[in-house]
Amino acid sequence: MQDMTPIKTAEATPRRAIKMSGKGVTVHYGAKQALFGVDLAIEENQVTSLIGPSGCGKSTFLRCLNRMNDTIDICKVGGEIKLGDTNIYNSKVDVVELRARVGMVFQKPNPFPKSIFENIAYGPRIHGLCRDKTDMEEVVVSSLQKAGLFDEIKDRLDEPGTGLSGGQQQRLCIARAIAVSPEVILMDEPCSALDPIATAKVEELIDELRENYTIVIVTHSMQQAARVSQRTAFFHLGNIVEEGQTEQIFTTPKDQRTQDYITGRFG
Numbered sequence: 001m002q003d004m005t006p007i008k009t010a011e012a013t014p015r016r017a018i019k020m021s022g023k024g025v026t027v028h029y030g031a032k033q034a035l036f037g038v039d040l041a042i043e044e045n046q047v048t049s050l051i052g053p054s055g056c057g058k059s060t061f062l063r064c065l066n067r068m069n070d071t072i073d074i075c076k077v078g079g080e081i082k083l084g085d086t087n088i089y090n091s092k093v094d095v096v097e098l099r100a101r102v103g104m105v106f107q108k109p110n111p112f113p114k115s116i117f118e119n120i121a122y123g124p125r126i127h128g129l130c131r132d133k134t135d136m137e138e139v140v141v142s143s144l145q146k147a148g149l150f151d152e153i154k155d156r157l158d159e160p161g162t163g164l165s166g167g168q169q170q171r172l173c174i175a176r177a178i179a180v181s182p183e184v185i186l187m188d189e190p191c192s193a194l195d196p197i198a199t200a201k202v203e204e205l206i207d208e209l210r211e212n213y214t215i216v217i218v219t220h221s222m223q224q225a226a227r228v229s230q231r232t233a234f235f236h237l238g239n240i241v242e243e244g245q246t247e248q249i250f251t252t253p254k255d256q257r258t259q260d261y262i263t264g265r266f267g
């Protein structure tokens with residue numbers, strides 16, 4: 001059982017319970033090192049944004065959090081990453097189960113070439129989460145409701161997921177992640193392929209979801225980080241330069257490099 005006592009730090013607001021943490025995380029792609037000992041504590045039921053210039057290692061770090069980097073042959077991860085008290089790189093950890101607990105939403109919406117219903121039902125089925133058809137229908141409906149999509153598409157559940165608009169497809173992918181009851185949802189630039197209206201809907205959804213899930217989002221948009229996240233980590237050249245409350249990072253950054261990045265001097 002995880003210790004839920006808020007952790008006190010020098011910050012004005014006491015820190016919440018930590019859901020995931022990285023300590024001394026290093027990543028190599030073959031001979032090239034992409035992360036150089038990253039430490040980050042991710043608070044429960046908060047949205048944490050990872051920001052920084054292109055190539056600084058944001059997506060690499062995000063992918064470490066559910067061992068998505070395991071799928072890249074030349075990628076070697078070092079250091080420690082914990083979900084609750086468990087080191088997720090321990091050889092005893094079941095990676096399929098880990099990825100259900102720590103779900104992921106990608107840059108480009110990627111629904112399966114199946115019906116809307118099947119897109120959601122697939123995960124609960126392979127994880128054996130539903131007893132029968134009624135149970136499955138409930139999971140599908142409630143996942144679509146939580147993703148704010150049900151009312152728009154309730155008469156089209158048998159139609160292909162790929163026939164939805166880009167924004168609807170991305171919310172379908174979020175519903176698919178939710179269907180297996182994750183604790184953490186990782187989002188890698190989830191709005192980069194969406195128009196401003198679809199982006200606003202996904203951002204609203206992210207804000208609602210943090211009541212029940214811990215969210216980590218990679219974004220290139222500082223406005224988006226400011227709008228959706230409570231905490232922000234600024235990455236630069238494979239390190240975290242600064243991490244803290246989003247408001248503090250954007251109004252009174254402690255490091256000159258953060259200041260330069262948020263004021264558009266580089267990146």
Ligand SMILES: Nc1ncnc2c1ncn2[C@@H]1O[C@H](COP(=O)(O)OP(=O)(O)OP(=O)(O)O)[C@@H](O)[C@H]1O
Pocket residue numbers: 029032034052053054055056057058059060061072
């Ligand atoms: N599959 C891979 N094989 C080899 N090198 C990679 C791979 N993925 C990332 N890298 C390298 O690792 C470094 C960090 O990349 P990463 O994609 O994590 O950065 P990022 O901050 O997310 O960048 P961007 O904002 O452009 O998406 C870069 O130098 C990149 O070229």
